[in-house]
Amino acid sequence: MTCDILISNCSVLTPDYNIAENMSIAIRDSRIAAIDKAELLSETYTAKETIDGRGKLAMPGLVDGHTHVCQHLLRGRISDEFPMIWTRFLVPFESSLEPDDVYWSTQLACLQMIRSGTTAFADAGGTHMNRAADAVLESGLRAAIARSVMDQGRNIPDSMKDHTRDCIEKTADLYQGYHGKGDGRIQIYFGLRQLMSCSEELIRLTGDYARQLKTGVHIHLAEHKDEVVFCLENFHLRPVEYLHHLGLVGENLLAAHCVAISEAEIDLISRQQMNVVHCPRANFCCQGFPKTPRLLETGAVVGLGSDGAARDDISIFEEMKTIRVGLTAAWGLPIFDSTVLPNRAILRMALQGGASALGLKQDLGALEPQRKADIILLDIRQPHLYPSHNLTNTLAEAANAQDVTDSIVNGTIVMRNREVLTLDEERILAECAGRARKIFERAGI
Numbered sequence: 339m340t341c342d343i344l345i346s347n348c349s350v351l352t353p354d355y356n357i358a359e360n361m362s363i364a365i366r367d368s369r370i371a372a373i374d375k376a377e378l379l380s381e382t383y384t385a386k387e388t389i390d391g392r393g394k395l396a397m398p399g400l401v402d403g404h405t406h407v408c409q410h411l412l413r414g415r416i417s418d419e420f421p422m423i424w425t426r427f428l429v430p431f432e433s434s435l436e437p438d439d440v441y442w443s444t445q446l447a448c449l450q451m452i453r454s455g456t457t458a459f460a461d462a463g464g465t466h467m468n469r470a471a472d473a474v475l476e477s478g479l480r481a482a483i484a485r486s487v488m489d490q491g492r493n494i495p496d497s498m499k500d501h502t503r504d505c506i507e508k509t510a511d512l513y514q515g516y517h518g519k520g521d522g523r524i525q526i527y528f529g530l531r532q533l534m535s536c537s538e539e540l541i542r543l544t545g546d547y548a549r550q551l552k553t554g555v556h557i558h559l560a561e562h563k564d565e566v567v568f569c570l571e572n573f574h575l576r577p578v579e580y581l582h583h584l585g586l587v588g589e590n591l592l593a594a595h596c597v598a599i600s601e602a603e604i605d606l607i608s609r610q611q612m613n614v615v616h617c618p619r620a621n622f623c624c625q626g627f628p629k630t631p632r633l634l635e636t637g638a639v640v641g642l643g644s645d646g647a648a649r650d651d652i653s654i655f656e657e658m659k660t661i662r663v664g665l666t667a668a669w670g671l672p673i674f675d676s677t678v679l680p681n682r683a684i685l686r687m688a689l690q691g692g693a694s695a696l697g698l699k700q701d702l703g704a705l706e707p708q709r710k711a712d713i714i715l716l717d718i719r720q721p722h723l724y725p726s727h728n729l730t731n732t733l734a735e736a737a738n739a740q741d742v743t744d745s746i747v748n749g750t751i752v753m754r755n756r757e758v759l760t761l762d763e764e765r766i767l768a769e770c771a772g773r774a775r776k777i778f779e780r781a782g783i
């Protein structure tokens with residue numbers, strides 16, 4: 339039999355989070371055709387291209403469940419600032435972006451994601467998301483892209499708000515133009531920035547349209563106390579309850595953060611199989627400690643996100659380490675239990691939790707025949723990884739973005755031996771440096 343790519347003689351992270359040695363993976367037509375012992379597959383398959391997997395671990399590509407590709411050129415500016423980041427920085431920055439700024443910012447974000455082992459992501463959206471989608475298409479990555487929409491709220495200039503119907507129509511246009519493009523790599527989700535800046539009518543319409551078009555909705559939800567107070571005062575319901583009341587809490591909802599949630603909301607999230615995405619580094623700095631162990635105990639689906647590059651890098655490996663340390667300190671230490679969030683659960687969040695957030699839980703998140711070939715290879719013969727008594731633990735606790743050597747998305751190689759094949763790194767860095775300066779001048783920040 340023939341296959342497009344054969345990854346030979348590698349170790350493999352199995353779907354139950356064990357390590358299988360001396361394996362090979364055959365890829366054909368964007369999917370995994372077979373995974374088996376290396377000597378078996380080398381007899382069965384003739385490959386158009388072979389990747390030597392000796393000394394490497396193959397695992398599913400990481401999924402960033404919540405990011406902001408258009409905030410990449412804000413890097414380094416908002417840390418150690420007094421509060422009011424939204425009004426002082428994000429509003430002037432985002433409203434000063436031109437379409438090509440978004441394109442180059444997204445190219446930079448994709449470059450960094452490929453080099454960090456992320457093969458798919460969900461973007462909460464900003465403006466000019468058609469140009470973001472163009473850049474993602476070129477990068478070879480997989481993404482669920484939303485437009486950020488707002489039709490009400492204080493502290494938001496009119497230029498960032500739209501009439502309710504326009505919010506829907508602009509996203510519907512983006513959907514018509516890009517959903518399914520790139521051999522199905524691009525999905526267009528409906529976006530709702532957050533509850534305080536979206537009217538009840540907009541939320542209801544968004545739910546209706548997303549159901550009609552069979553796509554997802556991406557929102558920032560239950561982020562902080564102000565939002566809870568806003569919902570209690572206006573609707574006598576907490577944020578998740580309010581959104582459920584409007585018919586949006588379900589499998590196609592991707593809700594970032596979900597830190598300020600009650601037991602009743604956890605029950606609702608779990609029953610409705612809503613997708614929660616925690617962003618540990620952003621959460622610990624700005625919102626608090628999410629109740630991840632409790633959510634997982636109830637069977638809720640939880641993924642990991644970077645929340646963009648304005649404050650940190652966007653490596654999901656770093657989010658994995660941070661959530662382990664932070665939540666063990668927050669929930670484990672007070673009860674003398676260091677196992678409140680085991681490494682396997684963290685890996686499952688970064689892989690299967692993310693896959694579910696993108697509506698692709700059958701296709702992504704595990705290396706098995708028939709799933710999409712979104713695969714990364716890590717060099718595991720390195721002093722911080724080798725030898726290990728339990729590579730699954732070491733993977734979650736010690737692996738870094740720099741360990742990723744090769745990346746395959748949808749059966750196509752996008753990075754080989756750390757060289758990104760789809761993007762022009764030098765040009766991206768030069769374009770972005772010039773544009774970052776000009777955006778800051780225009781925004782006055």
Ligand SMILES: [Zn+2]
Binds near residue numbers: 405
């Ligand atoms: Zn966000």
